[in-house]
Amino acid sequence: MLNANEKEFTHFLEKDACVMYRLDGRLAPMSRHRGSGRFVVKMGVSGGGRAYNQARFTPKGVRWIAGLWAQFLLDPQAFRERHAKAKRTDDSGPYEGRA
Numbered sequence: 001m002l003n004a005n006e007k008e009f010t011h012f013l014e015k016d017a018c019v020m021y022r023l024d025g026r027l028a029p030m031s032r033h034r035g036s037g038r039f040v041v042k043m044g045v046s047g048g049g050r051a052y053n054q055a056r057f058t059p060k061g062v063r064w065i066a067g068l069w070a071q072f073l074l075d076p077q078a079f080r081e082r083h084a085k086a087k088r089t090d091d092s093g094p095y096e097g098r099a
Contacts, residue, residue, distance in 0.1 A: 001062070002069055009069070016080055017068050020055070029055050038064050 002009065013020040013027065020027040029039045038061030042054045057065060072079045 002066055004069060012069065012072060013065075016072060016076070017065075017083060019065070019068075023053060026053060027055055028053055037061070 004012075010027070014022070018030060019033055020029055022028070029041065033039060034041070038058055040056045040058055042056070043051065044054075045051055068079075
């Protein structure tokens, strides 16, 4: 859909845009993005009895992340600088209430 290399896009989600983080090896949305309507997180239990979470972008989320991805592709350095400033002002991390 975005014509993005999966490895590069995953790195973008985790490191450049700080939208997602790894939870038990799977990508999960950062707490500040959970109530935004951009993601749906499904929880379940596998056949082996192991609990899992699976995050999916909603249509609203696809439009939003496509815009961020386009900004990144136009000028990666400027994007990283803008988001580095945002990261310094928002230190909530993946879990709400933890510094």
